[in-house]
Amino acid sequence: MDYQYPISLDWSTQEIVDVIKFFECIEHAYEKGIERKQLMAAYRRFKEIVPSKAEEKTLCNEFEEVSRYSSYRVMKKAMASDDVTxxxx
Structure with missing residues (x-):
C-alpha cells in the first residue's frame, strides 16, 4: 500500500481506525476475498461514522482514485446475495 486512506480530522481516533478497517476490507475483497459477514459489519460501522450518502461517495471515490479498488462494486456484490459467504x- 503506497497511499493514504481518506479520513476526516473531525473523527475520533476510534472512528478513524474503524473507517480504515472498512477500506482494508475492500482491499481484502480484491486481493484474496473476505467473509461477507465481516465486510457487512465493517460497512455498518462505516455508515455510523459517515451517514451521509454524499460524504460516503466522496470518501469512496477518493479511496478508489488512490487505490483503484471500488468500494461501490464490492458492496454492490456483497449486498446482491445473502447466501454468498x-x-x-
Missing amino acids: IVKM
Whole structure:
C-alpha cells in the first residue's frame, strides 16, 4: 500500500481506525476475498461514522482514485446475495 486512506480530522481516533478497517476490507475483497459477514459489519460501522450518502461517495471515490479498488462494486456484490459467504472481486 503506497497511499493514504481518506479520513476526516473531525473523527475520533476510534472512528478513524474503524473507517480504515472498512477500506482494508475492500482491499481484502480484491486481493484474496473476505467473509461477507465481516465486510457487512465493517460497512455498518462505516455508515455510523459517515451517514451521509454524499460524504460516503466522496470518501469512496477518493479511496478508489488512490487505490483503484471500488468500494461501490464490492458492496454492490456483497449486498446482491445473502447466501454468498466470501466476497471476492
